[in-house]
Every structure is written in C-alpha cells, then in structure tokens.
Amino acid sequence: MKPKERQDLEEALKEKVSPLLEETMEKSWGITIPKLETDITDSLKNPQLNIYIPPNLTFSEAKKVFKGEFIKRELRLNKGNVSQLAKLLKVNRRSVHRVIKDLGIKKDATLSKDEYHQDLIGQSIRSTLEQYKQIIHPQQMEKMYQEVPSLSRNIAKFIPFEELSWKEAEREFEKQFLRQALRESGNSISKTAQKIELRVETLYRKIKKLELKLA
Numbered sequence: 001m002k003p004k005e006r007q008d009l010e011e012a013l014k015e016k017v018s019p020l021l022e023e024t025m026e027k028s029w030g031i032t033i034p035k036l037e038t039d040i041t042d043s044l045k046n047p048q049l050n051i052y053i054p055p056n057l058t059f060s061e062a063k064k065v066f067k068g069e070f071i072k073r074e075l076r077l078n079k080g081n082v083s084q085l086a087k088l089l090k091v092n093r094r095s096v097h098r099v100i101k102d103l104g105i106k107k108d109a110t111l112s113k114d115e116y117h118q119d120l121i122g123q124s125i126r127s128t129l130e131q132y133k134q135i136i137h138p139q140q141m142e143k144m145y146q147e148v149p150s151l152s153r154n155i156a157k158f159i160p161f162e163e164l165s166w167k168e169a170e171r172e173f174e175k176q177f178l179r180q181a182l183r184e185s186g187n188s189i190s191k192t193a194q195k196i197e198l199r200v201e202t203l204y205r206k207i208k209k210l211e212l213k214l215a
Contacts (some may be wrong), residue, residue, distance in 0.1 A: 009160065013041045016158040024151050028143040033132075040128045044155065047120040048073075048164055049172050050127055058197040059177065066173045068103040070166075071096065073120075079110040090165040117161045122152040175210045178203070187214045 021040055025032045043050050051069040053062045071085075078085045082100070086093040099105070111119060125148050133141060164172075178192075185191040193203045207214070 005160070009045065012158045013044060017041055017044065017155050020151060020154055024144070024147045028147060029136075029140055036128070036132055039131070040125055043124040043128050044121060044159055046172060047117075047124045047159070048162065049169060049176065050120070050124040051173075052127060053177070059181075060197070062177055062196075063170075063173065064103070066177075067099060067170075068105060070169055070173075071099050071103075072105050072108065073116075075100075075105070076108055076111050077113065077116045080107040088163060088165070089169075090167065113161065114156070117159075118149075118152045118156045121155050121159065122148050125151065171210065174206060175212065178206060178210065179212060182207075182212070182214065 018037060018041060021037045022032045025037070048070075051066055051073075053065055057065065074085050074089065075082075078088065082096050083093055086096045089096070126145070129141065129144060136144075178196075181192050181196050182188075185195060189200060189203055189207075192198075193200045196203075198206075206212075
C-alpha cells in the first residue's frame with residue numbers, strides 16, 4: 001500500500017470506523033471498550049491477512065496453514081479460476097495447482113468481490129472478539145456477534161479492498177508471525193528461533209529483511 005493510501009486508510013479508520021464500533025458496543029453492552037476498538041481497527045488495516053493460525057506451530061507449519069487458507073480465500077473470489085488467480089498473485093499457474101493438490105484445498109462456494117470484502121472484515125472482527133471471551137460475559141458477547149454482519153457491511157464502505165500478490169501476502173504474514181513470536185519470547189532471538197524451529201542465522205536475516213524492530 002502506498003503512503004497516501006495508508007494515510008487515507010488511517011483517516012477512514014479513525015473518522016468513520018471507530019464511531020461505528022463505539023455505536024455498536026454502546027448498543028450491545030451500554031459501554032465502549034477503547035482497547036477492543038483499537039484492536040479491531042488494527043486488524044482491519046490488513047483484513048486479507050487475518051487468518052487464524054493455531055498456537056505453538058513452527059514457522060514452516062504456520063506458513064503452510066497461512067498459504068492454504070489464503071489460496072482458498074482467493075479461489076473463492078476468483079470463482080475457482082486458477083489461471084486468473086495465478087495472474088493476480090503474480091505466480092506460476094502450476095504453483096497454484098501444486099498448492100491446491102498438496103494441501104488438499106477444495107473449491108468452496110464462490111463470492112462476489114463485495115461479499116468477499118465484507119466476509120474478510122467480519123472475520124477480522126470476530127477473531128478480535130475471540131480474544132476477549134475470557135473477560136466479557138457470553139450473553140453480552142453474543143449480542144456483539146449478532147451485530148457483526150451489519151457492522152461489516154457498513155465498514156466495507158470505508159475500507160478499500162486491496163489485491164495482494166503472494167509475495168506481498170507472504171511478507172506481511174512473516175512480519176506478523178515473527179513479531180508475535182519474538183514478543184512471546186521476550187525478544188530473545190535464541191528462544192524465538194528454538195520455539196519456531198528456525199536457525200538463529202535465518203531468524204536474524206529475516207528480521208533485517210522485514211525491518212522488524214525489537215521493542
């Protein structure tokens with residue numbers, strides 16, 4: 001995303017999306033939770049990449065899960081057309097076929113671009129809400145879940161849909177995964193490398209390439 005596009009997105013999240021989230025929380029719970037609002041808006045900066053990765057996976061395992069789910073999503077958008085998908089992802093068509101075969105990906109029902117966009121936003125909101133299940137009463141949480149479809153439709157009006165190549169998606173996944181892994185290991189390179197089963201030298205190289213800051 002170009003700097004101007006990134007700036008426009010940040011403004012839309014602040015001026016359009018945040019008020020919608022506050023209104024929905026007030027309607028569902030009678031209060032707003034600023035931290036939850038911030039977490040949701042952060043997740044909406046790259047809704048295409050908000051794919052659930054089971055905890056405690058190695059780097060290669062997590063990347064395989066991400067790749068499979070990402071390709072599956074994109075197939076739905078492109079109506080199962082592998083040639084069209086390969087062109088959009090900027091990869092060889094045979095590579096897409098190989099991923100579909102190796103990961104056993106089935107072609108699910110297709111979605112229009114608008115439906116796909118709303119679906120991604122809805123998944124981002126739900127996955128963020130999941131992180132608050134321990135502190136919000138189930139009945140109260142269910143009220144919020146019921147609002148997600150209409151909330152997603154409204155938010156989709158303000159959040160641009162961004163097509164990502166596989167390299168772009170892969171880079172962003174690695175940044176998010178490694179940032180989280182480092183945070184959980186107290187920013188220890190050796191502990192992180194051991195946990196996600198990467199060589200220390202490889203992890204150092206990726207940190208430099210991805211411009212990750214150890215904070």
